Amino acid sequence: MSFLLVPLVVAARLPILAAEAFRLAQGRPAASGTMPEASRMVAEKFAAAQEGSAAALAELTRLNLEMTLRLLRGDSHGVARLANGAPMRFARAALRPGLRRVRGNARRLLGA
Numbered sequence: 556m557s558f559l560l561v562p563l564v565v566a567a568r569l570p571i572l573a574a575e576a577f578r579l580a581q582g583r584p585a586a587s588g589t590m591p592e593a594s595r596m597v598a599e600k601f602a603a604a605q606e607g608s609a610a611a612l613a614e615l616t617r618l619n620l621e622m623t624l625r626l627l628r629g630d631s632h633g634v635a636r637l638a639n640g641a642p643m644r645f646a647r648a649a650l651r652p653g654l655r656r657v658r659g660n661a662r663r664l665l666g667a
Contacts, residue, residue, distance in 0.1 A: 557658050560657050560658065560660075560661040561657055564657060564664060564665070567665050568596065568660075571592045575591050575592060599660075602652075603655075604653075606652035607649040607653060610648040610649060610651060614644050614647075614648035618641055618644060621637055622634050622637050625637065
């Protein structure tokens, strides 16, 4: 659902980015104490990617533990079910930080 907010966030950021580019083209720096939207946008992307990779690794560790415990109990069907759902678990874990940022940006930029 949060991915539906992405085009709205991009549309809200475009005028801000254009104003920043215009201001920089005139040789005027950003106001002191504020982070330009372009810098904020890039910093958020890196932070979300880092958090997403850490979350995916944590999910891999949890899944490995669950599969090991099921194997020790002799539940091979349970292991197969876990392995079948593993890609979606990794994807959800990796995307969660980015989706949180999209919702936050929508609130900040759109007042939603």
